[in-house]
Amino acid sequence: MAEGKVKTGVQKKRASKRAKKDWIAAYIFIAPVTIGLLIFYIWPFIQNVWFSFNDVNKFNIATFVGMQNYQDMIHDKEVWATFGNTLKYVVCTVPVGLFLSIFIAALLNSKIKGTSIYRTLYFLPSVTMAAAVAMVWKWIYNEKMGILNSVIRGLGGKGHGWLTDPKIALYMVMIVGLWMTVGYNMIILLAGMQGISQSYYEAAALDGAGTVQQFFKITIPMLTPTIFFVMITSIISGFQVFDVIYMMIGKTNPAYESTQTVVMLFYRQAFDYGYKGYAAAISILIFAVIMLVTVVQLWGQKKWVNYD
Amino acid sequence: MKGKSNTKKLFVHLALLLGVGVTVFPFLWMVLTSFKTVGEAMQIPPTFFPKQFLVDAYGQIVTALPFARVYLNTIISTVVTTVVQVMFCSMAAYAFARIEFPFKNAIFVLLLSVLMVPGQIFLIPQYQIIQKLGLLDTIPALFLPNLFSAFGTFLLRQFFMSLPKELEEAALLDGCNRYQIFWKIMLPLTKPGIVSLVIFTAKFAWNDFMWPLIVNTSPKMMTLGPALSTLQGQYTTKYPMQMAGAVMAVIPIIVLFFIFQKQFIEGVAQSGIKG
Numbered sequence: 256m257a258e259g260k261v262k263t264g265v266q267k268k269r270a271s272k273r274a275k276k277d278w279i280a281a282y283i284f285i286a287p288v289t290i291g292l293l294i295f296y297i298w299p300f301i302q303n304v305w306f307s308f309n310d311v312n313k314f315n316i317a318t319f320v321g322m323q324n325y326q327d328m329i330h331d332k333e334v335w336a337t338f339g340n341t342l343k344y345v346v347c348t349v350p351v352g353l354f355l356s357i358f359i360a361a362l363l364n365s366k367i368k369g370t371s372i373y374r375t376l377y378f379l380p381s382v383t384m385a386a387a388v389a390m391v392w393k394w395i396y397n398e399k400m401g402i403l404n405s406v407i408r409g410l411g412g413k414g415h416g417w418l419t420d421p422k423i424a425l426y427m428v429m430i431v432g433l434w435m436t437v438g439y440n441m442i443i444l445l446a447g448m449q450g451i452s453q454s455y456y457e458a459a460a461l462d463g464a465g466t467v468q469q470f471f472k473i474t475i476p477m478l479t480p481t482i483f484f485v486m487i488t489s490i491i492s493g494f495q496v497f498d499v500i501y502m503m504i505g506k507t508n509p510a511y512e513s514t515q516t517v518v519m520l521f522y523r524q525a526f527d528y529g530y531k532g533y534a535a536a537i538s539i540l541i542f543a544v545i546m547l548v549t550v551v552q553l554w555g556q557k558k559w560v561n562y563d
Numbered sequence: 564m565k566g567k568s569n570t571k572k573l574f575v576h577l578a579l580l581l582g583v584g585v586t587v588f589p590f591l592w593m594v595l596t597s598f599k600t601v602g603e604a605m606q607i608p609p610t611f612f613p614k615q616f617l618v619d620a621y622g623q624i625v626t627a628l629p630f631a632r633v634y635l636n637t638i639i640s641t642v643v644t645t646v647v648q649v650m651f652c653s654m655a656a657y658a659f660a661r662i663e664f665p666f667k668n669a670i671f672v673l674l675l676s677v678l679m680v681p682g683q684i685f686l687i688p689q690y691q692i693i694q695k696l697g698l699l700d701t702i703p704a705l706f707l708p709n710l711f712s713a714f715g716t717f718l719l720r721q722f723f724m725s726l727p728k729e730l731e732e733a734a735l736l737d738g739c740n741r742y743q744i745f746w747k748i749m750l751p752l753t754k755p756g757i758v759s760l761v762i763f764t765a766k767f768a769w770n771d772f773m774w775p776l777i778v779n780t781s782p783k784m785m786t787l788g789p790a791l792s793t794l795q796g797q798y799t800t801k802y803p804m805q806m807a808g809a810v811m812a813v814i815p816i817i818v819l820f821f822i823f824q825k826q827f828i829e830g831v832a833q834s835g836i837k838g
Contacts, residue, residue, distance in 0.1 A: 278665065
């Protein structure tokens with residue numbers, strides 16, 4: 256190592272020539288991604304912000320309207336309703352999802368046989384197409400012929416319109432959302448649990464701590480950085496839920512209004528009704544809310560996340 | 564003592580098996596329904612196993628939709644997205660990880676900023692670009708924006724950074740240029756990272772829904788996700804047909820998953836540790 260630091264004049268010259276060649280190589284290496292991201296992401300971001308202050312018609316002609324779109328949003332009941340539904344979705348699925356995935360990860364972290372088979376099966380829903388499995392769940396939930404109601408009737412109960420009752424349809428969709436993501440988050444949490452040093456547990460066992468006590472006094476505190484990571488990513492993806500709701504709740508469904516999320520509203524405004532300026536403003540609002548929630552989380556984590 | 568720990572293990576297995584039941588049942592029900600006749604699927608009370616395993620529903624989908632074409636579109640879009648994206652990302656990732664050049668950090672931070680923003684923000688202008696290029700309802704529309712990924716670049720950069728510098732320095736002294744070093748030395752060494760990104764991207768591209776729904780609206784140019792939505796809308800009560808479509812849509816990724824399950828799961832497991 257020490258030899259490398261002593262450079263003669265010739266070596267220095269050679270090094271600077273190499274540096275220039277390196278620059279050219281580096282720019283060639285980064286050119287495709289950089290140019291592509293500039294054209295398809297960074298410039299569109301700026302354009303989208305600009306659109307949110309404009310009326311954009313079918314022919315993509317923008318007319319500046321100042322804050323009009325934002326003012327309209329405040330008075331738009333649909334914006335409030337869809338944000339409400341989205342918030343409900345996030346507030347319910349994130350804690351329940353965390354609880355279930357920590358619980359399953361803890362079971363799999365105990366010394367039992369067959370853990371790799373369990374892992375594989377639990378992970379399965381997260382690799383499959385949301386649009387396809389949403390269709391399957393819609394069939395399971397079907398009021399007249401669905402297997403869920405058949406089982407309930409078989410047990411002497413009464414069938415229910417799971418996806419058409421405005422009071423519960425959103426919760427039934429949440430179950431599908433959880434079914435798709437719990438296994439995925441469980442894998443991340445299990446990896447976190449396996450990263451906790453055994454010596455903590457051995458010391459605790461010597462002090463007479465039982466399994467449950469060890470779980471709450473060692474596993475959970477040591478796992479907080481991973482829990483935080485899973486929580487943040489779940490919140491962000493919960494705010495953007497689309498595929499499952501699009502597939503499961505049709506426009507004529509009586510529960511339509513009570514299940515529409517903000518991204519659904521964005522999609523309809525932009526691509527069904529063609530109000531691209533207004534839709535752009537909605538997307539900015541989604542971004543702002545996600546940012547706000549993330550910043551609050553990052554600030555709040557100091558109180559409960561342990562970093563060593 | 565031994566007996567007690569065995570009953571505990573039994574309860575753990577029972578709890579886990581209950582969860583597996585809930586996880587696997589929808590797949591099982593999807594497959595079983597797809598082999599029934601419409602009449603049998605709608606029968607009350609339902610049969611569990613089909614009276615006869617019929618493949619009629621699979622035959623019907625192929626004629627009801629340009630299904631073969633939709634399948635091919637999805638395959639092309641997935642393969643092109645994956646191959647090109649991984650190639651571009653690995654090139655950029657190597658440069659960001661290992662070469663010093665002017666404005667390196669500024670450019671890198673600019674690219675990373677894309678990761679902070681939810682995807683909907685880009686959709687309207689992206690749609691307009693495709694429209695202006697006259698590419699709506701074409702195959703390139705399906706993959707064009709997805710060829711470039713800030714996430715992939717960031718992921719692979721981490722892998723390149725973890726490789727020992729000495730390897731590269733030795734090769735430079737031997738007179739190799741950067742292109743040779745990248746192609747012959749560095750790229751083969753980041754194979755685990757490349758595999759992770761390939762899996763992630765292929766899964767994403769195959770399952771993608773909103774973007775193909777927006778850009779390609781004619782049935783012949785659709786991918787599987789939006790085509791299933793059309794199928795569901797047109798054949799509202801033909802459940803065996805819907806389920807056959809769903810089976811066809813999930814099978815390639817499930818097969819891929821069972822072959823590469825270790826890589827799939829480890830890639831995800833590490834995401835939390837690094838984050």
